[in-house]
Amino acid sequence: MGDRGTAREAAPLLALRSLSKFFSDDFALRDVSLELRAGEVHVLVGQNGSGKSALMKAICGIFRRDGGDILLDGESVDFASVNEARLAGVVMQHQNAQLFDNLSVAENVFFGRVPRRQLGARTLDKYKLHEDCERLFTRLGIAISPEDLVSRLGYTQRLVVSAAQTCVAVAKAVVFDEPTAGMADPEREILFKIVREIRDRGVGIFYISHKLDEIGKIADRVTVLHGGRIAASLPDGSVGREDLIRMMTGGTCTERYPRLRVEYGPQVLSVEHLRSGSVLQDVSFTLRKGEVLGITGLMGSGRTRLANCLFGQARPSGGLVRVDGVRAEFRHPSEALRRGIALIPEDRDNNASFHNQDIVQNISVAALDRFLGSYGLDTRYMEELTDEYISSLGILPGHPSDIMRSYSGGNQQKVVVARWFMSLCKIFIMDEPTRGIDAAARIDIYNAMNDLVTKGASIILISSDIEEILGMCDRILVLAGGRIACDLPRSEATSEKILDYASA
C-alpha cells in the first residue's frame, strides 16, 4: 500500500477538465472533470445511460469532445481515432472481445508485438511466442492452450484472451468497459489478476462496472455518474453500498410513462424451474392476461436467453413451460407463434428486419395465412390492412412500398411491432424494445403496449432501463446469474431495490 499511497500524491496521468459532449436532448456529457493517476484503479459506476461508456469513448478517440480539455501527462490531447489514442498509450478494452478468429490464441494475445527470429528478418518465432504466452497464462492461471485457434474458444474464454492482451500492450492508461459481464467467478478472478498486474506496473486504469462488489476487490477510487454528470468521486472504502446506489439512481423520472392499467384475467403463462446451459440456472414465474411483467438484470444475467427459450429459439435444458395451462416445448419459433407467443428481439437489425423488402412484406410476413384464400394470396387485403397498421401505429413516412432500410430505427421498430400485432399473438415478449430509438417512437411503442393489454394480450418487457421498467410494468423480476433474484409488485419496487438485487 505504501508505494501506491505515493502514487496518489503524484500529478495525474490523465485529467479531464469540464469535458462536454452533446448527443441529444436526453443524453449528453456535461461538465465532467475527473483525474486518473498512474498505478490506480478508478472504478466508474452508474445506471445504463448515465454516460460511463460515452465518457470513456470520448477519452479514447471514438467521439470528439464539444468542449473542455483532456490532458495526458499534462499535455492537451484530442485524439481523432482509436489508433491515435493507442499510439499515445491510451487503450480501450471493449465489452465484446475483438479477436482474429483465424489466428492462434498466442498470436492474438501478442498481436503487434510478436517475437521475431534474429535470422530471416520477417519470420515469426512461433516457439518463443508460444513459450511467452504459456508463461503469461501460467502466471495468470489461464487454462487455455496458446496454440488453439481463437475460433474454437467459447464466449468467456474469448473474453479472457482479450483481457490478457492488455498485459502485453504498452500502455499508460487502459479502459475496461464492463469486463466481467458474462464471466463466472473463476474468470473474474483471472481478470482481477490482470488488472492488478498492470496496475502494479504503473498503468492507470479506468474500470466501468455494474457489479458493486467489485469495488471492494480492486478499486482505489470510485466515481458515480448520473445523467451525464459526476454525482460523486470518492476514495475506495469511504462509502457504503447503499449510499452508492442512492447516488446512482439520483432522481429518476417514472412519471412520464403513459400506462393504462387493466384488470388481470387468468394465468396465461407459467414457467417452472427453467434451465438452459449455464446461463439460466433456475427461473420460475407466471404471467396473467392483461399484465405487463418487467424483467431486468445486468448484461449476462440471462435475460435474452430466457426470451429465446420462451420463443423456441434456444432449447431449455430443464424445467417446464405452460401456455394456457398446457405444456409447451417449442423446437422452433413457428411453434411458439402458433401458440400465440411473439418475440420482438433485442437485435432488431440482424434478427427482425428484412432490410431490402418493402413495408408490406415486413409487416405481413408472420401473418400470411390470414391472407390466404382459395385463389392464393389476397394481396389487396394485405396492402389495405398494412395501411391500417401504418396509420394506427404512426409509422413514418409510411408508404407501403417504402423499403425497410430507408427507415429510422424507431420506425423500423414500429414495423416489427406491427408484424406481431398482425399475427394476432397473445403473449408479447419485448426484448429492449426502445433501446436506441428516439423519444417519439418510444411514446408510440408504450401506447402500443397499452393497446395490447387493454385488448387482453400480455407483455413481458425485458429492459435494462430501470426507469422504463418502473414506469411501464405491473410486476418486476430481477434476474441475476440466471436466477430470479426478486419478484416485486410495482408498488414495492424502487430503482434502489432493483439495482441492489441486480448487482448482488
Add this chain to the structure above:
Amino acid sequence: MFAVERINILKSYLRERGKLDVHSMSELLSVSEVTVRRDLEKLESEGFLTRMHGGAIIKGDDEAGAAPDPGPEFAKEEEDREEIARVAFLMVEDDDVLMLTNGPIAFRLARKLAGRANVTVLTNDIQVALEVAGQAGNHAVLLGGSPDPESRALFGSLAQANVQAFFVNKIFVEVDGIGEQLQLTVSSQEKAALIKEALACAEDKIVLCEASRFARNAFFRLGPLSLARKVVTNTSVPEAFKARIFAMDIQLFTSVNAFEGGD
C-alpha cells in the same frame, strides 16, 4: 359476390336494424373487414349511413340521401374524437368521481361511462349531464351558471363558485388548442376561467385534445401543459410534440388502436 350485391345486402340490413358492426358483417358476407369498411365508406358518401367506430348507423329516413355530405375532414374529426374518448374511458374506474368540462370529446366519453358502475360525474355540459343521468347506476351533477347556447354548457361566476364545493379524483379537460410552446388554449374566456377553478379541485388532471389541434392556438390562454399530468390525443400528433412532452415528464397517451386480437 359482386360489390353491388354486397352493398344491397348492407343497405337492407341497415334498414331493418338501424345499425351494423363491421366484424359481424365481414363474417356474414365472408369478406374482409377492410372490404366492409370500404363499402360503408361508399354508402356514407352517398349519405345513407354514418360510420361509427367499428360499425355504422343508418341516417334518419328523411335525411337519408338528402343530408349534405359533411366531407372527409368532418369524418376524420369525428373518428379522432371517438378514439380519444375510448382511451380516456380506459382511465376511468368503477366508483370514480369525475369532472368533465364541456366539449364533444367529453360527450363521447360520457356515453361510454355506461360501461362503468357507480361513477359520479360533475360537469358544466348539459348534454353530458343528461347522458350520465340516464345511465343506470351512475350519477350526474350539473353545475349552475349562465347557459351558452352554442356549446350548450354553463359558465360564469356561479359555475366557478359551484366547482369549489367539490373535490374529484379525476378531471378531464377538453382544450381547443395546444401551441408550439405547449400552452393550453380554449375558445372563450369563461371556459378558461372555469377550467382554472376546476383544476384546483382535482387530483388526477387529464387533458384531452385532438392531434389536429396541436400547433394551433385558440383565443384564450389557459396556462402551460404542465398544469396536467396526462394528455390524451391521437397517434398522428407531430413527433416533435411527442418528444417534448416526454421530456417534460408528462404522460402522453395516444389512441393507438391497432391490435385486432384479444377477446
